[in-house]
Amino acid sequence: MKRPNILIITSDQHRYDCFGHMGRKIRTPHLDALAASGTRFEAAITPNVVCQPARASILTGLLPLTHGVYDNQVSLDPKIGEAGWAGVMSKSGYKTGFIGKAHFGHDSAATHWGNPESRPESAKFPADWAGPYMGFEHSELMILGHWHDLLPCEEPPRGQQFERWFWSHPNAWEMWKQDLGPSTGGAAQTWYSALPDIWHSTTWVTDRTRAFIEAQSKATEPFVLWASYPDPHHPFDCPEPWSRVHRASEVDISRSHKRDLERRPWWHEATLTHEPAAQNHTQLVLRKEYSRIQPQTDAQLAEMTANYYNMIAFIDHGVGRIMDALQQAGISDETIVLFTTDHGELLGDHGLYLKGPTHYEGLLRIGLIAKGPGIAIGNTVAEPVSTLDIAPSIYDWAGMPLPGDLQGSSLRTLAAGRDESRDCALNEWSLQPTRTGVGLELRTVRTKHAKLTIDLTSGAGEMYNLREDPGEMDNLFGDAGYSAMQKDLNDMIRARPGGYLENLPKQIPDA
Numbered sequence: 068m069k070r071p072n073i074l075i076i077t078s079d080q081h082r083y084d085c086f087g088h089m090g091r092k093i094r095t096p097h098l099d100a101l102a103a104s105g106t107r108f109e110a111a112i113t114p115n116v117v118c119q120p121a122r123a124s125i126l127t128g129l130l131p132l133t134h135g136v137y138d139n140q141v142s143l144d145p146k147i148g149e150a151g152w153a154g155v156m157s158k159s160g161y162k163t164g165f166i167g168k169a170h171f172g173h174d175s176a177a178t179h180w181g182n183p184e185s186r187p188e189s190a191k192f193p194a195d196w197a198g199p200y201m202g203f204e205h206s207e208l209m210i211l212g213h214w215h216d217l218l219p220c221e222e223p224p225r226g227q228q229f230e231r232w233f234w235s236h237p238n239a240w241e242m243w244k245q246d247l248g249p250s251t252g253g254a255a256q257t258w259y260s261a262l263p264d265i266w267h268s269t270t271w272v273t274d275r276t277r278a279f280i281e282a283q284s285k286a287t288e289p290f291v292l293w294a295s296y297p298d299p300h301h302p303f304d305c306p307e308p309w310s311r312v313h314r315a316s317e318v319d320i321s322r323s324h325k326r327d328l329e330r331r332p333w334w335h336e337a338t339l340t341h342e343p344a345a346q347n348h349t350q351l352v353l354r355k356e357y358s359r360i361q362p363q364t365d366a367q368l369a370e371m372t373a374n375y376y377n378m379i380a381f382i383d384h385g386v387g388r389i390m391d392a393l394q395q396a397g398i399s400d401e402t403i404v405l406f407t408t409d410h411g412e413l414l415g416d417h418g419l420y421l422k423g424p425t426h427y428e429g430l431l432r433i434g435l436i437a438k439g440p441g442i443a444i445g446n447t448v449a450e451p452v453s454t455l456d457i458a459p460s461i462y463d464w465a466g467m468p469l470p471g472d473l474q475g476s477s478l479r480t481l482a483a484g485r486d487e488s489r490d491c492a493l494n495e496w497s498l499q500p501t502r503t504g505v506g507l508e509l510r511t512v513r514t515k516h517a518k519l520t521i522d523l524t525s526g527a528g529e530m531y532n533l534r535e536d537p538g539e540m541d542n543l544f545g546d547a548g549y550s551a552m553q554k555d556l557n558d559m560i561r562a563r564p565g566g567y568l569e570n571l572p573k574q575i576p577d578a
Contacts, residue, residue: 070160070465071440072283072402073291075457076276076389077125078382079118079168079213080300080422081408083111083432085379092319093376094312097387098436101406105438106446106482112431112492112513113410114455116422118170119143120496121409121454126151126171126201128458128473130495135568137497140576142172142182145201152458154202156291159467164198164205164279167229167272167295168212171201173575183208183227190224197228203293207275212268212297213304214243215357217349229271236266247307254370255360255420256302259310264381267306272296273385277392284396291461294389299378299412301357301421303371309381315369318376321429323538324368326418330542331425332520332527334505338424341504350576354502360420368415375414403439403464407454417539424498426511426520426529427539431494443484450481450489451513474565490514491559499574512559519544519556530556 087095088102114124120131123143127134128151136143148154148171157163171177173185181188183200189210198206209229210221220240221230233239245261264270276294283290328336339359345351363371386406393399411430413419422430433454441464455475462469463477480487494511508523518539521528530544530553543549 069401070289072289072398073405073461073464074389074393074402075291075293075405075407076296076386077293077406078296078379078408079298080410080412081379081434082411082414082429083434084429085376086434092313092317094380095383097383097390098406101386101390101404101438102436104444105404105436105442106448106484108435108437108448108450108452108478108481110449110451110492110513110515111407111433111435112451112453112494113433114453114494115496116410116426116430116494117496118409119172122170123148125409125454125457126153128152128455128470128475130455130474130493130563130565132495132497132567132571133474133565135571136172137571138499138502138574140501140574141572142174142575143201144572145174145177148201151202152461153291153293155467155470156461156465157199157202157204159465160288161465162205162283162286162288162290163203164207164290164292165200165203165295166207166275166279166292167209167268168297169201169206169208169295170211177201184210186210186221186225189221189226192227194231205279209268209271209297213300213302215302215353217353217357228275229268232271233266233268239266242266243304247310251370252364252366254303254367255363256357257371257374258302258304259374260304260306262306264306264309267381268297269381269385273388276389280389280392280396280398284398289465291465296382296385298382299375303374303378305374305377305381309377309384310374311377312380313373313376315366315373318369318372320365320368320372321415323417323540324363324365324415326362327540330540332522332529332542332544333525334507334522334527335425337505338503343502343504344500346501346576350501358421358423358502362418363415363420371420372414375412401440403437403442405457406434406436407457408433409454423503424496424507424509426494426509426518428533428537431511431513431518437478437482441479442482446482446484448481449515450487451492451515452478452481452489453492455492472565493560493563495563497571501574510560512556514556514559517552517556519553519560521557521560
């Protein structure tokens with residue numbers, strides 16, 4: 068039997084409910100069509116709510132405290148990364164590729180020239196470098212892909228393939244910063260960028276993915292490709308003309324956009340008010356101004372939401388073009404397509420924005436769609452799963468034995484429409500004071516209808532009955548009437564599979 072191609076498409080910081088088929092007022096026709104022609108997992112979560120740990124888990128099939136990337140600014144050990152599914156598939160007759168935002172870290176041992184994602188080390192790479200990296204035989208990368216005055220788009224000779232392409236367009240950086248309006252009324256990190264869509268990272272990822280598909284359609288070997296869009300991560304800077312697709316007067320904003328910290332465990336407020344223990348001034352500014360957003364008015368949140376929707380609509384268009392490329396290449400019927408993200412976005416829930424140690428559904432839960440040979444059409448799976456399950460699924464779909472150390476489980480049976488019971492999915496985060504000024508050891512478990520998050524250091528926590536309280540308004544942690552539920556969920560956390568990495572790497576910001 069011919070082994071299928073496998074295409075993984077990810078967005079960055081994409082809420083589970085920001086799809087047309089989830090009922091919000093957002094236009095995503097191509098992603099909706101993908102879901103209708105395949106299987107969607109409605110209770111999928113991320114194993115960590117920030118980028119680097121979540122992405123390392125997708126690649127390795129390991130939980131963060133096992134692969135060692137316990138927070139951002141912690142590099143994935145290249146040896147652990149190369150032992151993930153990309154490295155294994157490369158040695159097993161698959162052409163492996165990565166296009167877009169990787170965000171695996173900046174360990175200098177990654178290649179002979181250093182790390183391709185390191186801002187200073189990227190200048191050492193030859194112009195024709197295209198991998199290997201973290202087990203991917205072919206790599207076309209960008210450094211981060213979303214920008215701030217202190218996190219600019221690196222100008223050659225720094226940067227990788229995307230940055231060289233971006234800077235080939237005259238005045239692109241200045242156009243990105245220009246706001247064409249109308250005025251957002253001060254909505255945080257939100258503007259109508261003058262950058263044309265043909266010069267945008269979303270277009271670049273789409274075009275390079277289509278080129279990879281076209282090239283591989285002529286090959287005899289199957290491929291597995293990870294195409295990684297860096298949006299809709301903040302800032303909310305959608306380019307023309309996509310910034311006009313959704314208007315603030317039309318979108319639906321969060322129903323719980325008033326802060327209710329008095330109902331929550333102590334760290335919700337502490338992580339908003341404490342001084343980050345940043346390692347330098349740049350990191351302090353980024354943590355206080357870029358990673359935190361102050362309360363927004365309804366009008367400001369509507370502007371933010373509209374531009375967030377617009378960034379997703381632009382990605383949706385790209386997904387449609389990628390699906391067309393598979394069809395034109397004649398390999399659509401022999402390609403498994405997964406669409407997901409690294410983590411969600413708070414987008415005003417409980418008066419909070421972006422991401423942080425507040426594991427509400429908007430941040431913890433993610434969209435996960437699968438389509439292709441052997442996958443049921445129009446199927447919805449209610450079992451709790453995780454992007455940790457992607458690695459074992461890839462091996463399973465390729466007909467390969469599963470490595471014994473994986474902490475996820477294959478989605479193949481569920482995606483085929485057959486019954487399989489899952490108890491829970493896990494999330495873990497060793498939060499350092501450099502981010503918020505507070506150190507936390509957070510462990511979260513989610514079942515079909517309940518969720519518990521505990522801080523192992525202080526013993527505090529929060530628990531929600533999602534069946535009766537989908538808005539997560541009533542924290543039941545410590546409620547005697549729910550002691551049995553709390554014990555069951557706590558036991559699931561304690562039953563975490565696998566071991567822990569003994570010597571966790573240091574948290575080091577990239578220069």
